[in-house]
Amino acid sequence: MTIRVMIADDQAMVRQGFTVLLNAEPGIEVVGQAVDGLDAVAKVAELDPDVVLMDIRMPELGGIEATRRITQAPDATVRVLVLTTFDLDEYVYEALRAGASGFLLKDASAAQLAEAVRVVAAGDALLSPNITKRLIREFSRTLGAPRAPLKERVGDLTERETEVLTLIAQGLSNAEIAVRLVVAEQTTKTHVSRILVKLGLRDRTQAAVFAYETGLVRPTGY
16 A cells, blocks of 8 residues: 655755655655645645654744644644754654654654654554654653543553553664563564554554553653
């Protein structure tokens, strides 16, 4: 299947550059561009892309609020990949809260850009374990008390699924989780899929965020 991508950035050169790079990749097609957050929300509803590359700082409506509106729309399946200029930009944490599935530096290579799009489209972990740990740790420091409704939803998971969710939040890959739990990797994949379905989450990144928001995992656990 071809991955349908939309690029939202107020800089024409960025939009055009990413469009050229991605259209040159097999299995990826840029189906549209948006010049600001409001345009991005409208274009997503019109074009139904699989992945949106979303700049954070844009006029009219910023990328964070645009991400929130896009991901919280009824039956939303699109995944948002935030574009940022600086590693661990402070706004990235807000973007994750808003529903983003990961982030990518604007100076990423063509290969890194294409790989990020493919990984996010597949719902897999975009970030390496070390970066995931750093990102989620910083993100979780700004959280208040666990949200009760979310905490109650953890009860829908089996004991093993809760264990897998905890390991996802610690940045472990499926292979690493399988080794830790002494199970087949396919078994781990099945657990992950069931966790996402039960919790109504799009991908592993949102599962990690959920684990911190519910208090299932705390920063001091590293």
